[in-house]
Amino acid sequence: MSNVTTASTKEAKWWNGGKSPFDVEYGKVMMWYFLMSDAFTFGAFLIAYGTVRFSTNGWPNPNEVFKSYPFAGEGTNAPLVFVSIMTFILIVSSVTMVLAVHAGKMMDKKGVVRNMILTIIGGIAFLSCQAWEWNHLHHEGAWWGMNPFINADGTASSTNFTNFFFTITGFHGFHVFSGVVINIIMLIMTLTNQFEKRGHYLMIEKAGLYWHFVDLVWVFVFTCFYLL
Amino acid sequence: MSNHDTHEHGDPIAEIKKVTIILSVLTIIELILGFWMIGVTSEGGRLAIKGTIVILMLAKAFYIVAYFMHLKHELKNLIMTIVVPLALFIWFITAFLSDGNSFRNLRNTYDPHFKEQATIKVEAKEGHHGEEGAHATEAKEAAPATEAKEAAPAKAAETEKK
Structure with missing residues (x-):
């Protein structure tokens, strides 16, 4: 095993059979394939959003729509503030996830547990932020099929803006939620020494791939809805 | 199997730190551009800022996939399997966005109601x-x-x- 991997990294005949041509285990390849299909799903959503936006004359100004944050007064005008906090929460939780994966490679159970807990806290914090934002927008009269915000140029808007916003951030939020559930399962498996018994923490790496993908999608969602 | 890539490249912790800093800096630049854009009214200026933001977004995506998802340190076989199909997005984005744009132009030309809607200011x-x-x-x-x-x-x- 070891001489195969060390001696053959440079000029190996990866496709001659007998070993994985990708040099990763089955589950990881499948996770990558799943994430690719998920990337196309999100891509389809975002491209649909872009197409509709290109085919419309006016569009609401995101700085007008997303300008509040929790515990702020009624007339707050703080565009981008709250969403930048959300973005940083997700980036930080991605970093703790990388650290958990790294600790797993070192067979450092304590490090895995600590970083998985931090990642889960980050995920829950992000979900709470999103719940607040949805609730806030809903109170302002925004929902699927309801758009209280007029276009940036002062003309009447359609409901496309809210429909796409709630669908896409909702789909992303659902991914974050599943990610948190997966991470909690990984934490429990770590605490019950399951990976210790297996002799490797490869499951943490697969959960990590999923979690980074969630962060990756947020990079696109954040840019498309809040910045552009 | 997994331990071969730990000693294949440099100190992983240093790399994680580096990528974290890069991602944070890129995000801060994006936010600065976003704030800056609030005051920009010229169409060309806004387009230029938006283009820059998209480039920064792609850079962030690259760093997350390459380093956090570890793809850069995988075998070329796996990298190609993942990245090449995603190249379809280039065509998807080009085709659909230009289609949307052409649909708007057509409606502005042939649909008087659609065009009028874009001129009536509402309260x-x-x-x-x-x-x-x-x-x-x-x-x-x-x-x-x-x-x-x-x-x-x-x-x-x-x-x-x-």
């Missing part, structure tokens, strides 16, 4: 619980109390009209 929403201007003229006369709470039924009527 901006008042207060925080924003009343949309679209139905304001009719709805206000019919029901003067259409303030915050009654927004929902008024809105339902409005969507029906559409």
Whole structure:
């Protein structure tokens, strides 16, 4: 095993059979394939959003729509503030996830547990932020099929803006939620020494791939809805 | 199997730190550009800022996939399997966005109602619980109390009209 991997990294005949041509285990390849299909799903959503936006004359100004944050007064005008906090929460939780994966490679159970807990806290914090934002927008009269915000140029808007916003951030939020559930399962498996018994923490790496993908999608969602 | 890549490249912790800093800096630049864009009114200027933001977004995506998802340190076989199909997005984005754009141009040329809609200003929403201007003229006369709470039924009527 070891001489195969060390001696053959440079000029190996990866496709001659007998070993994985990708040099990763089955589950990881499948996770990558799943994430690719998920990337196309999100891509389809975002491209649909872009197409509709290109085919419309006016569009609401995101700085007008997303300008509040929790515990702020009624007339707050703080565009981008709250969403930048959300973005940083997700980036930080991605970093703790990388650290958990790294600790797993070192067979450092304590490090895995600590970083998985931090990642889960980050995920829950992000979900709470999103719940607040949805609730806030809903109170302002925004929902699927309801758009209280007029276009940036002062003309009447359609409901496309809210429909796409709630669908896409909702789909992303659902991914974050599943990610948190997966991470909690990984934490429990770590605490019950399951990976210790297996002799490797490869499951943490697969959960990590999923979690980074969630962060990756947020990079696109954040840019498309809040910045552009 | 997994331990071969730990000693294949440099100190992983240093790499994680480096990528974290890069991602944070890129995000901060994006936010600065976003704030800056609020004051920019010229169409060309906004487009330039938006283009820069998209490039920064792609850079962030690259760093997350390459380092956090570890793809850069995988075998070329796996990298190609993942990245090459994603190249389809180049065509998807080009095709669909230009299609949307052409649809708007067609409607602005041949659909007078669509074009007119883009010139009629509506009343901006008042207060925080924003009343949309679209139905304001009719709805206000019919029901003067259409303030915050009654927004929902008024809105339902409005969507029906559409």
